[in-house]
Amino acid sequence: MKQVDTAEAGQGGAGRRGTGAGTWRERIRRATRAASRPGLWKRGRVLAALALLLGLFMLLHAQIPNRIGNLGSLVETFLPWFGLLIPVLLIGALWRRSASAVAALLLPVVVWLNLFGGLLGDKSHPGGGLTVAQHNVGAGNPDPAGTATDLATAGADVLALVELTEQARGTYESELAEAYAYHTVQGTVGLWSKLPLSDTQPVDIKMDAGPLADTKPVDIKMTYTRALRATVTTDQGPLAVYVAHLGSARVNLKAGFWTAHRDRNAQALGQAIAAEQNERVVLLGDLNGTMDDRAFASITAQLSSAQDAAGNGFGFTWPAEFPVVRIDQILVRGVKAESSWVLPATGSDHRPVAARITP
Template sequence: MDTAETDQRTADRRDTDAATWRTRIRRVIRSASQPGPWKRGLVLAALALLLGLFMLLHAQIPNRIGHLGSLVETFLPWFGLVVPVLLAGALWRRSASAVTALVLPAVVWLNLFGGLLSDKSGPGGDLTVASHNVGADNPDPVGTARALAASGADVLALEELSQQARGTYEKELAKAYPHHSVQGTVGLWSKLPLADARPVDTEMDYGPLAESKPVDVDGARALRATVATDQGKLVVYVAHLASVRVNPRAGFGTAQRDRGVQALSKAIAAERNERVVLLGDLNGTMDDRAFAGITPQMHSAQDTSGDGFGFTWPASFPMVRIDQILVRGVKPVSSRTLPSTGSDHLPVVAKISW
C-alpha cells in the first residue's frame, strides 16, 4: 500500500469521525431543546384544571344572565365525558403534567356523581309508585296504559293528559286501578282508596289565604290526594311543571317553571302529614339550584335506591332525569325507569317502605 492511499484512508476516517461527532452533537442539542414530560401538554393541563374548578364551583356560576347556572347544573353529569377526552390527549402528548392535572376533575366528578354508578336497590317494599308523562301526542295511549298497568304499581301518576286521550286511560286502567282522580292535565290512579283529591295551583303563593283562593281545575298542572294504606295515610302530589327552553337570545327560559317550583315547595312545607310522595314531570333535575326549596324537604328515590343515573328524557336517547319520585317520611327501597312507551319520556317506578 503506497503512502497516498494510506493518507486517503486516514483522511476518510477523520471525516467519518467528524460526521459522527456532528450527528451526536445535533442529537444532544435536539434533545435539550425538546420539553420534558412535565413541560409538554401545558395547555391540556390548564384545561383539566379549569374543568375541575368549573365542576367544583358550579354553584357559583351566576344565574342572573340567561339562567346559565341552572343550564350548567341540568347537564352537569355530562361534563365528566371531557375527562377521558383530555386523558387521551395527555397520553398522546406523553404529558405528565396534564395527566396529573386530570386528577382534580376526576375526583370532583366522582364526588358529585360517583354514588350513582352503583346499584343501590334492595328487595322488599310496602308500596310501589310510578309516574309517567304520557305525552299529549302519544300515538298509542292504549299500549301505554296497558304497559303501565303491567308494571305492578300500586299508585300511578300520569302527566300531560289530553282531553282526547283521557277517556282511553280511564277505560284501560279501570280494572287494575278502581280509584282515580284527574285534575286538569294530571291524574292519579290507585289500587288503594283515594281521599281529599284536589287540584294544586302551581302559580299561587301559598300563604294564610291559600286554601281560600280558587283554583282553575281545567288548567291545573298539579294535584294532591291522600292514599289509604295499611300503614296509614300517604299524601301524594302529582305535578307537571312548565317546560323550559334554550333560546340563543334569552338563554335558559325557566321563569314559569321556577314559579311552579316555589309554589310546590311551599305547599309541601305546609303539608302536615308526615309521609309525602311527589310524583311527576318537574322539567328539571335535582342538581338544578332552582329546586333548592324542595330538595331540603324531600329526597330522590333514584339517588338513594336507584341503579345508575335514571335519565328519562328524551326517551330515544335519555340525557336528563326530569321525571322524579321524591319522598318524605318513607324509605325508598328501589328505583328504576321502565321501557319506552309511545311518549317522549320514560316512566319511572319506585318501591317504598315504611
C-alpha cells in the first residue's frame, strides 16, 4: 500500500513538474509568436526611419556643411539637445507597438551616449593646488559691486573677467582689491590674481567692426581689445594665462548663424596659443561657442576642456536664468584639471565657471 502511494505521489510530482515546464515552454512559444508577428515589425516604419535619421544626423554632424548659414556650427552648438528627441520617438514607438521603431532607436541612443555619456557622471578628483575662475560680468550688469563681492567670496586664486566697461571697471578694481593683490586690465578683459603677475600684454585677435558687429547700448562704451596674456608665478613654475572674449554669435535671417567675427577671433587666438613657449597654459574666456563647434578646432587641438575632464554634467552657462549652452570655457594644457564647476548666477546674463588645477 505504501509503495503504491509512493509511486502515485512520484507520478503526481512529475506531472506537476511537467505541467510547470510546459507552462514555461508555452509562454516562450507565445512570446516568440508575438515577436514574430508581421504587424509588430511593419507598424511604425516612419518612426523607425526617423530614429535612424536622428542617429545618423548626430553621428555625422561634422559632415553637415557650413556653406549655407553656418548650419553645421549651429547644429554642433546645440548637439546635446537632439537627444531629447529619443524619448519622444520612444513614446511614439510604444504607442504604435512598433518593434522596428524600438530597435531603430538603438542607433541614436548609442551615438548620443558615445558623444555625451561621459559628461553625465562626476569626474572630479580631490586635490588641485590652484583655483581659476572666469566670468562674463555683462556690460549691462545692474549690480557690478554685488557681482564683484560674489566673485571675491568664491575664493579663486586667479580670476578672469570679460566684458568690462569703462563705467564698471573702477567698481571691480576697488571691490576686488582686498582679495587680489595683483591685476591687469586690457581693454574689456581683466585678470585678478593672488599670485604675482608678469609679462602682461594684450593679444591681437583681430576683432574688426562691421555691419553686424557687436552692438551695446549707446551709454556703454566698449573697446575692441578683447584678449590678454599674462604669466602667473606659481610654486611649480610660471603659468601662461590667456583671457579672451571672442566675437558674438547671432542668428540672423539674412546670414543664418552669423559667427564671422567669432571665427576670425578663434583662428587668431589659436595662432597665439600655438606660438606660446610655455608648456603650461590656461585659457579663461567667453568664447561664444561650445567646444563641439568645428570653428574652435585650432584651439581644441592644443587645449583640453576642464569641464570635460573633471566636471559634473554639461556645465551650461548661458543664459543665466536657464542655461542651455556652455560658452564660457576653461581650457588647459600641461596642467591637470582636478574639478570643474559652474558658480551661482550673478547680475550678469552669464554664469561664472571655475576649476581646480594641479599646475
